[in-house]
Amino acid sequence: MDQNVVLAVDIGGTKIAAGLVGADGQVSGHAETPTPATEGALGQALRALLTSVTDGVPISAVGLASAGPLDMVRGTVSPVNIPAWRDFPLVEEVRGIVPGVPVSLVGDGVAAAVGEHWRGAGRGAVSMLGIVVSTGIGGGLVLDGAPYPGPSGNAGHIGHVVVEPGGHPCSCGGAGCVEAYASGPSMVRWAREHGWTGTDARALAADAGQGHAVALAAFDQGTQALARGIVAASTMCDLDRVVIGGGVSAAGQTLFAPLRSHLGRLATLGFVRRTTVEPSLLGRQSGLLGAARTALLASRGPASGNPSEGGEQLVAPLS
CATH class of the missing domain: 3.30.420.40 (ATPase, nucleotide binding domain)
Known part of the structure; x- marks a missing residue:
């Protein structure tokens, strides 16, 4: 060490x-x-x-x-x-x-994006979005090789991008957000409303892997919302790569296969279609x-960006 x-x-x-x-x-x-x-x-x-x-x-x-x-x-x-x-x-x-x-x-x-860019699946990307799919949907940006938290520290909050206006209520107080469809609890809630009797997101992923129709449908509608958010972010930020981690990402191809299918359908612009989607390497x-x-x-000293009190806020290049 x-x-x-x-x-x-x-x-x-x-x-x-x-x-x-x-x-x-x-x-x-x-x-x-x-x-x-x-x-x-x-x-x-x-x-x-x-x-x-x-x-x-x-x-x-x-x-x-x-x-x-x-x-x-x-x-x-x-x-x-x-x-x-x-x-x-x-x-x-x-x-x-x-x-x-x-x-x-x-x-x-x-933090997840910075970690993956430093030591994980985001290494070498110039512009990337890190997404955490878990209890909620978190996100973070690395742009031009440097983390971009934004002036308030909240940039990259893809979970609260609206993808279905007037849709399901979200815990943020809005409606139709990515998180209201693609988080683990949201997919479980949808599945239960449609007759599934399992307990949690892990069980939902296991049943989807075994071909359970409702579990598969839950992942399909969840990943469609996530794909819409990714396309919006890539269109706005010209992303090279999206790295997805969090507990729900452990579902593997149960999550990534429908997600990539929806991305292939929803991404129409050439620079958006070049964005690659990868699972986290750091878990x-x-x-x-x-x-x-x-x-x-x-600890290296004051960095570029918007320092917080005491000069302790990020932003500095990751190289």
């Missing part, structure tokens, strides 16, 4: 993961805990997890990846899929747990590595 070790934390609606990461991208001390439902329990779980991972190991910085929306200036988070956290002072909370080191905050979708560690990379870049 490299001596310049950072503590990386990835917070999502299902789990909180943490690990120690060196400048070489090696991860040690990886640990996870389920995401609790209440604010007090969330704080306790976060403190217990970070304390157990560091366990006296000296660290140079902390990189936080969190579901959003985020407020980069205030260091607060309001994850759509973690109702207990609204304007939660995450950076301040972590500074209290791990005092004396700089803390960098980045959206979990951006559950993409967000951790992206959070670590954010902290490592920030």
Whole structure:
């Protein structure tokens, strides 16, 4: 492990993961805990997890990846899929747990994209979109070889691109969003409404793999919404590559085969058709590595872009 070790934390609606990461991208001390439902329990779980991972190991910085929306200036988070956290002072909370080191905050979708671009399926791409298909649909952009979180830190939120105006209600308060169709819970909900009696997205994927008609239909309608979002993003950003991770991506060809079929039908412009779609190579560690990379870049000093208070925000080239 490299001596310049950072503590990386990835917070999502299902789990909180943490690990120690060196400048070489090696991860040690990886640990996870389920995401609790209440604010007090969330704080306790976060403190217990970070304390157990560091366990006296000296660290140079902390990189936080969190579901959003985020407020980069205030260091607060309001994850759509973690109702207990609204304007939660995450950076301040972590500074209290791990005092004396700089803390960098980045959206979990951006972190996943940065991790894949650094050490995974996005290596070599000039412009890419990373997508996390899980409890929600997260996204993050790398443009011209550099992460692009946008002025507020929330760019790339493909899960809340509207693909069906007036469609299913979404947890963000809108309707017809990609997430309302393509997230794991959304596909499970649709399948149950159509007679499927399984338990969760993993069971839905297993049944789809066995040819269950309703399970297959759920993946078909979910990936159609995801394809519409990808085509919109590629049209806007001229993407080379899209890298898809998250728990639902573990379904493999059950997800990717209908997705690529819909993309082949929906992408009509030549520069959009050249966009390739690949599964994550880093799996559950993409967000951790992206959070670590954010902290490592920030530790080099003030970077280009929109610095947050204390100069601890990303943006810098990934080369």
